[in-house]
Amino acid sequence: MSAGSDGGDGGERGDGPPVIETHHLARHFGSIVAVRDVSLTVHRGEIFGLLGPNGAGKSTTIRMLCGILDPSGGGGRVVGCDIATQAEEIKRRIGYMTQRFSLYEDLTVEENLKFYAGLYGAGGGGQGTRARVDESLARAGLTSRRRQIAGTLSGGWKQRVALASATIHRPPLLFLDEPTAGVDPVSRRDFWDLIHRLAAEGTTVLMTTHYMDEAERCHRLSFVFAGALLDTGTPAEIVGRRGLRAVELEAARPIEAADLLRAAIAAGEAPGVEEVAHFGAVLRVSSRSGVDPAPVVARLLAARGIAVANLRPARVTVEDAFVSMVREDERARASGGEAAA
Amino acid sequence: MRRPLVIAWKELIQLRRDRLTLAMVVALPVMQIILFGYAINTDVRHIPMVVFDQDASADSRDLVATLLATRSYDRAGDARSYAEIERALRGGRARVALVVPPRFSSDVRRGRSARVQLIVDGSDPQTVASAIDAAAGVVADRAASLGVERLARAGQPAVAPAVVLQPTTWYNPELRTAIFVVPGLTGVILTMTMIMLTAMGIARERERGTLEQLVVSPVGRVELMIGKIVPYVGIGYLQMTLILVIGRLAFGAPIVGSVGLLYLLSLLFIAANLALGLFFSTLARTQQQAMQMSFFFLLPNILLSGFMFPFEGMPRPAQWLSQALPLTHFLRIVRGIALKGAGLPDLLGETGALAVIFVVLVAVASARFRKKVG
Numbered sequence: 001m002s003a004g005s006d007g008g009d010g011g012e013r014g015d016g017p018p019v020i021e022t023h024h025l026a027r028h029f030g031s032i033v034a035v036r037d038v039s040l041t042v043h044r045g046e047i048f049g050l051l052g053p054n055g056a057g058k059s060t061t062i063r064m065l066c067g068i069l070d071p072s073g074g075g076g077r078v079v080g081c082d083i084a085t086q087a088e089e090i091k092r093r094i095g096y097m098t099q100r101f102s103l104y105e106d107l108t109v110e111e112n113l114k115f116y117a118g119l120y121g122a123g124g125g126g127q128g129t130r131a132r133v134d135e136s137l138a139r140a141g142l143t144s145r146r147r148q149i150a151g152t153l154s155g156g157w158k159q160r161v162a163l164a165s166a167t168i169h170r171p172p173l174l175f176l177d178e179p180t181a182g183v184d185p186v187s188r189r190d191f192w193d194l195i196h197r198l199a200a201e202g203t204t205v206l207m208t209t210h211y212m213d214e215a216e217r218c219h220r221l222s223f224v225f226a227g228a229l230l231d232t233g234t235p236a237e238i239v240g241r242r243g244l245r246a247v248e249l250e251a252a253r254p255i256e257a258a259d260l261l262r263a264a265i266a267a268g269e270a271p272g273v274e275e276v277a278h279f280g281a282v283l284r285v286s287s288r289s290g291v292d293p294a295p296v297v298a299r300l301l302a303a304r305g306i307a308v309a310n311l312r313p314a315r316v317t318v319e320d321a322f323v324s325m326v327r328e329d330e331r332a333r334a335s336g337g338e339a340a341a
Numbered sequence: 342m343r344r345p346l347v348i349a350w351k352e353l354i355q356l357r358r359d360r361l362t363l364a365m366v367v368a369l370p371v372m373q374i375i376l377f378g379y380a381i382n383t384d385v386r387h388i389p390m391v392v393f394d395q396d397a398s399a400d401s402r403d404l405v406a407t408l409l410a411t412r413s414y415d416r417a418g419d420a421r422s423y424a425e426i427e428r429a430l431r432g433g434r435a436r437v438a439l440v441v442p443p444r445f446s447s448d449v450r451r452g453r454s455a456r457v458q459l460i461v462d463g464s465d466p467q468t469v470a471s472a473i474d475a476a477a478g479v480v481a482d483r484a485a486s487l488g489v490e491r492l493a494r495a496g497q498p499a500v501a502p503a504v505v506l507q508p509t510t511w512y513n514p515e516l517r518t519a520i521f522v523v524p525g526l527t528g529v530i531l532t533m534t535m536i537m538l539t540a541m542g543i544a545r546e547r548e549r550g551t552l553e554q555l556v557v558s559p560v561g562r563v564e565l566m567i568g569k570i571v572p573y574v575g576i577g578y579l580q581m582t583l584i585l586v587i588g589r590l591a592f593g594a595p596i597v598g599s600v601g602l603l604y605l606l607s608l609l610f611i612a613a614n615l616a617l618g619l620f621f622s623t624l625a626r627t628q629q630q631a632m633q634m635s636f637f638f639l640l641p642n643i644l645l646s647g648f649m650f651p652f653e654g655m656p657r658p659a660q661w662l663s664q665a666l667p668l669t670h671f672l673r674i675v676r677g678i679a680l681k682g683a684g685l686p687d688l689l690g691e692t693g694a695l696a697v698i699f700v701v702l703v704a705v706a707s708a709r710f711r712k713k714v715g
Contacts, residue, residue, distance in 0.1 A: 066557045092559045102554040104351065106358045111351070118347030119558050125343070149358075 019204040022076030034060040036227035052224030058208035095171035101162035105151030120169035140164040156187025176207035212319035246286040252307040348568025385471035389417035391435040398446035413475035523588030524679035539618025540631035577611040598678035610671040616702035
């Protein structure tokens with residue numbers, strides 16, 4: 001599985017040597033293979049997403065890139081250092097935000113920042129460190145809450161403190177492990193603003209997520225599935241490569257309509273049509289290989305006397321692409337063939 | 342040096358905000374010293390006794406009165422038969438029964454040996470020992486004075502016994518339990534809190550995910566260990582001081598030897614326990630497990646170290662096992678300094694043993710800590 005091409009679309013992004021470059025990274029725990037084969041190239045200022053279901057190997061990959069877990073196979077360089085031999089160098093130059101924000105809940109916001117500033121020697125110590133903490137608080141909009149105990153903050157505010165802590169030493173590379181889990185939508189949007197601002201200033205960001213809408217906010221992303229990368233590219237490239245099309249419609253009896261369509265797909269009566277999903281009152285039907293699902297859907301539902309309204313083409317999303325890829329992988333495995341290449 | 346200090350600073354703030362732990366750090370020694378100082382007393386007095394006086398003479402009444410005067414026994418009533426004695430012992434109304442035989446008085450007066458029987462409830466061995474000692478002492482005295490009287494009546498001068506044992510008790514002449522217990526209690530309290538605080542301190546970081554954050558930071562394992570441990574050394578000294586001061590004020594437990602030496606050697610003991618706490622923290626996944634392990638470890642310490650039961654009375658394998666416990670050696674050090682005024686030359690053996698245990702624990706703890714945290 002090769003890494004996608006440079007996704008840089010002008011500006012400073014993508015200047016210089018890759019910030020992350022790995023070759024066939026693998027890691028197993030005993031007989032369990034967590035990461036099978038991950039080859040990645042991430043450039044300066046990119047926001048790169050690792051997208052995949054739980055247990056796909058995202059966190060294990062990040063832990064190897066941080067230098068806290070030795071690879072069982074393959075290798076790579078992160079911020080110019082070898083991940084197997086220069087772990088300590090790497091640790092000094094990266095920021096890492098864990099899944100659970102990992103704050104000291106019994107310290108105040110300011111004390112949390114001071115603690116991490118002290119550990120990394122941010123600002124050079126003394127007055128410089130204090131200035132750095134003040135600056136980080138201001139930047140994250142936390143100044144008015146600096147004396148609040150971190151444990152009493154809501155999820156969104158905790159996330160801000162965690163991000164401010166992880167970037168207190170201004171690392172050139174920032175790892176975010178499911179950074180928006182358990183955070184309300186408004187806070188998520190604010191968070192993404194901060195991330196894009198960091199990236200525009202030259203910070204490289206590698207994040208994991210299983211939220212598809214979030215993946216679309218990345219410059220480039222990779223699908224991780226069963227410990228390997230299924231595809232890598234910009235969201236548009238990935239969606240485009242799948243040749244997916246989708247329609248939305250309102251059916252009189254949506255549950256029955258969905259069951260009917262799924263039965264038809266399973267029986268092979270709807271070639272190319274792949275997925276049926278409910279979105280409120282709307283049914284969404286997607287297909288691959290450039291097949292237009294509209295005529296098939298109209299024919300099948302009409303045959304059963306289910307009235308259809310507002311049958312219209314829909315935007316194909318990263319989620320569609322992901323589901324399609326996983327299905328293809330499943331089909332390949334079920335038919336006894338090789339896993340999708 | 343900066344990073345361990347930053348971690349220690351953070352630990353102290355967390356401790357200040359953790360009211361429950363803070364309360365435990367202070368309340369535990371205070372509670373324990375009051376409990377052990379007041380409530381626990383191994384020299385048993387006021388043992389309830391029934392008397393089966395088959396002689397009912399002036400001599401027999403005199404003997405009973407003398408026994409009661411030692412305050413080792415309280416009269417719990419009279420028995421008129423062995424069956425009544427059995428009922429009294431079985432029901433717990435009495436722990437001891439005194440049987441004075443018929444013709445006690447006449448035997449004594451005629452110079453014949455009179456046998457007085459002491460029946461003791463053996464279900465509690467410690468009471469048995471005290472009960473027999475007290476009675477034996479009284480009866481021996483009585484026999485001696487009767488002998489002298491008899492010789493005097495026969496017109497012969499009193500002859501001094503050939504050999505006299507003159508027991509002299511040093512260091513704790515009144516044999517007060519509190520004085521013995523207070524120094525030892527410092528060791529028990531330190532074992533308990535030091536291990537628990539460190540084990541829980543790391544387990545808490547693991548539980549809340551902050552350990553992961555520390556592992557990706559440039560903090561080295563050794564730096565992390567030092568930063569975590571240093572604040573607890575201070576707490577250990579605080580607890581020790583608390584016990585010694587309360588022991589002095591409330592129970593008059595002295596420190597005969599050098600306080601400076603005591604505090605110096607305590608550092609080795611505190612550090613050994615902290616290393617043990619770190620080791621436990623690598624085994625425990627949650628704070629609760631860390632707590633359980635600490636308690637599990639505490640029990641053999643209390644039982645085998647010589648804190649409550651004499652080391653000399655233990656079977657060989659138990660003695661070997663107790664040699665591996667830091668508390669065993671620390672108890673000898675702290676009792677030596679506090680009660681006997683022992684100096685460093687007297688304590689070299691125990692200090693050496695403690696040092697060996699400390700080095701082994703640090704090696705094991707840091708090896709496991711390295712492996713597990715990374």
